[in-house]
Amino acid sequence: MEVEIAGDRLRLLGSDGEVLDESPSIERAVPDLSLLISTxxxxxxxxxxxxxxxxxxxxxxxxxxxxxxxxxxxxxxxxxxxxxxxxxxxxxxxxxxxxxxxxxxxxxxxxxxxxxxxxxxxxxxxxxxxxxxxxxxxxxxxxxxxxx
The missing domain is CATH 3.10.150.10 (DNA Polymerase III, subunit A, domain 2)
Structure with a gap:
């Protein structure tokens, strides 16, 4: 099994390269931890x-x-x-x-x-x-x- 990120899609591929499942990728911002102190x-x-x-x-x-x-x-x-x-x-x-x-x-x-x-x-x-x-x-x- 292989996971592939292609553009805005996340794909789960089988051993033969066949797409088993696909979903939109999620953009998740990492919080700026320095704001905890500066605020x-x-x-x-x-x-x-x-x-x-x-x-x-x-x-x-x-x-x-x-x-x-x-x-x-x-x-x-x-x-x-x-x-x-x-x-x-x-x-x-x-x-x-x-x-x-x-x-x-x-x-x-x-x-x-x-x-x-x-x-x-x-x-x-x-x-x-x-x-x-x-x-x-x-x-x-x-x-x-x-x-x-």
């Missing part, structure tokens, strides 16, 4: 954490399935443990944020970021969190937060 609202806060410490917290037993990024205290909390970081907020931004995330999803994003620091952009409790490394300016991961 996100501006961040209200940016937080930075040491990548090794963050990875250990997220993968360790203290994370208990979720972790919270707390901009008031500049830390990531997992269970009864936390790691300090830094936080910068946008001028005129509303109060501090505490965004909960599944630790396995955040850990997956952190694990592909290279370098000693992870930078996390935060908008609110319902908007995807942007995770990236300053060493990889063209790579950004989006991770959905959990509802509190």
């Amino acid at each position: 996100q609202p501006p961040v209200r806060a940016v937080a930075g954490f040491a990548s090794l410490a963050l990875d250990e917290l997220l993968r360790g037993p203290a994370a208990d399935g979720h972790a919270a990024i707390d901009t008031r205290h500049g830390e990531v909390v997992g269970g009864d443990q936390s790691i300090p970081g830094w936080v910068a907020t946008a001028t005129g931004a509303a109060g501090p944020l505490r965004i909960q995330m599944q630790s396995t999803l955040l850990a997956a994003a952190v694990s592909i970021c290279q370098g000693p620091e992870i930078v996390i952009g935060l908008v609110d409790e319902t908007t995807p969190v942007r995770v990236h490394s300053p060493l990889q300016d063209t790579m950004t991961c989006l991770v959905m937060p959990m509802r509190p």
